[in-house]
Amino acid sequence: MLENLLRTGGAFRSAIARETKLTEASVSRILAELRSENLVQETRHPAPYSGGPTSLVTLSKSVAIAGIELSNSRLSFGIGDLAGTLDYVDRMPASPQLDQDAFEQLVRRSAAAMLAWAHARGITLRQAALSIPGYGREAGNPIYPWDVARLRGVLGE
Incomplete structure (x- = not known):
């Protein structure tokens, strides 16, 4: 619905x-x-x-949602509403050549910046959407070589 x-x-x-x-x-x-x-x-x-x-x-236009997307060697974090208005976006390079630790640090820093932005404006995130190739597959994805189980832990934080 x-x-x-x-x-x-x-x-x-x-x-x-x-x-x-x-x-x-x-x-x-x-x-x-x-x-x-x-x-x-x-x-x-x-x-x-x-x-x-x-x-x-x-x-409802009053519900804030977060979005995280990895595509075209770029990691994007955003905050918007269900009507499609984008209020915050941060995009940074995320090459498949990054090792696991460097990618996890990039995710942590980006998520912290997004949450700090929301907190400073009194915004409570109600939903989140995630689009990372291979994330739902235990075998992973040949495009992005990172360990899915470890990545799940980082995103869960």
């Missing part, structure tokens, strides 16, 4: 039910949970047709 809202930018409950193949009762129950976590908001809009729905569901 969250992916659907992210992709569409917002939808009426009936459209969410249709797109996610859930019943409207299930959509209502899930939306109540998401609203209690402040992940979604509903606003009244004119009905798209006579007798149509009037409550548009969108992702």
